[in-house]
Amino acid sequence: MIKVLADSTCDLSPELVEKYNIGIIPLYVRLGDVEYKDGINITPSELYAWSDKHGETPKTAAPSVEDIEKFLDKDSTDEYIIFTISSSMSASFNNARLAAEDLGIENRVHVIDSANLSTGIGLQVLYAAELAASDMNADDIVKELDDIRDKVRASFVIDTLVYLHRGGRCSGLAALVGGALKLHPRIAVSEGAMHPEKKYRGKDIRYVMDYVKDMESDLLSANKKRVFITHSGCDRDIVESVRDYLTSLNHFDEILETNAGAVVSSHCGPGTLGVLFIAE
Structure with missing residues (x-):
């Protein structure tokens, strides 16, 4: 059997996780000295309240090698496909590889660097889950994933620059900060990192x-x-x-809505919205 796992930054809803039988490995969120698990015992609204009160961006951390090992059965014959947030953003990818090596089952564990975040990962996860359900073998699924990874289009527009600025996760953002905090940049993911692409002005629904x-x-x-x-x-x-x-575009078979988890929200802040898809 092929089991599909993903770290919690994939931002898939509980309904999608259940429908596609996906195992979710939570990252950590630290508010001061208190540590929480993404999607388990911390919500974005609680995170925002803490961040605004303290003027800090919460710290986030990858699941440990030991955390990931709990999702793997070294005594079974199962194969695993594990998706992680971009390796340039977190140690999640490296820790997943170390977990497989530590258990001596690296031949049965395929760790995928999504080179993305949020449902830019989720799109890849659902694609793999559908292929696994069609009885495609793991090696062929990995090849298919290699073909679509660069076709994932992940971008979002943010309401406030404060969180990205505090977190320092977006290259080129400094050029937008200063007296420009009322700008709403479009941030896109390319080559595993976030980059500002365009600036919007206006309020709420207009700029979105x-x-x-x-x-x-x-x-x-x-x-x-x-x-x-x-x-x-x-x-x-x-x-x-x-x-x-x-x-109204009459194009997509499914229009899915998900909420960003605490890890992604901690860097993008409230009011962020993205439309994510796979190019042909």
Whole structure:
């Protein structure tokens, strides 16, 4: 049997995790001296309250080698495909490889550096889960994943630069900071890292819809299977406007909505929304 695992930064909903039988390995979030597990005992709203009170970005940490080993059975014949957040952003990828080596089952464990984050990972996870359900063998699934990794289009527009600036995770962001905190940058993931692409002005729904409509030609030429709307607590009317627009394109078989987990939210902040898909 092939078991598909992913670290918690994939931001898949509990419903999708259950439907596709995916094992989720939580990362850690540290608020001061207190440590929590992403998706287990900390919510983004609690994280924002702490961050705003202390003027700090919470610290995040990869699951330990020992944490990951708990998801692997060295005495079985199962094969595992494990997805992690981009290796340039976390030690999650390296720790997963070490866990397989420590148990002596690296021949049965395929660790995938997603080179992405959030549902940019989730798109790859669902793709692998569907291939596994079709009885494709693990080596062939990994080859298929190699073919689509660079086709994943992950971007998001943020409401406030404060969290990204505090966390220092976005290269090139310094050029936007200073007197420009009212700007709403579009951040895209490429080559495993986050980069600012474009700046929007305006409030709420206006700049979010500008961001989405800028992608129309890419959306219309995307893989039809699914598109994600992933956000960190946006107003319902904004999310529904994005959904209505994507529906109006008459292109995607599935329009899925997920909420960003605590790790991703800790760097992007509240009001962040992304539309993520796979290019053809």
